[in-house]
Amino acid sequence: MKPSSPDPASPEVTIYHNPACGTSRNTLAMIRNAGLEPHIVEYLLTPPDRDTLKRLIDAMQLPVREVLRRKGTPYDELGLDDPRWTDDELIDLMLQHPLLINRPIVVTPLGTRLCRPSEAVLDLLPAPQQGAFSKEDGEAVVDRQGRRLR
Template sequence: MTFTLYHRPQCATSRKVLALIRTHGIEPVMIDYVQAGWSKDQLVALFNAMKLKPRDLLRIKGTPAQALGLTDPSVSEARLLTAMVKHPLLVERPIVVSDKGALLARPPEKVLEIL
């Protein structure tokens, strides 16, 4: 089974999710998405797999979301997606993808749903 963890190594929640995955004997492919960046197609595929929209994964804490005016509910999903590609930090973390599906692992124990 393949596991991919899109995370930030500095994030406590990401580290907890990684530890939970490893306690099940799984070593995931780890992607620091802030360094790697996102493509529009990649984000759209993740959103579709999670059955979520960009607004559902908009991270506000520690990001330029407010300064960019993205917290206004009238901002379109297309504009959010474009901003997320330009500013990877705007995507909430950690995201886990496995053969069983994809999800935002918040709280960390949520990852158990796809182990």
């Protein structure tokens, strides 16, 4: 029997989300504007385990340092700009201090991406936008026909 592929009408979408972050909220809203209800992981409450974090970083094809968040984190206190830190050490620190994990990270059948800016999620969604969308700051991102602006 041939394995079935994911149904594009109801794909699995996961967002590693911080509800206190505007970029993360905008990203979640664009996922929902495509008619999708993602699995939401509030990673500050439920951090990924080491294997999951490594898989996410590998899937994004980003250096570990590019997944580190600086603003509002212990990044400077820990001296993480020092090149002496190995990737494994940086991952360990992200697990100890989940605030260091940049967000939002979105996983769909089309790939995994750090969605900064939030409209980067549009390239990952297997369903089109269902209508107009503006970010919280009023910036229009999608028109009434569901087409991306810019």
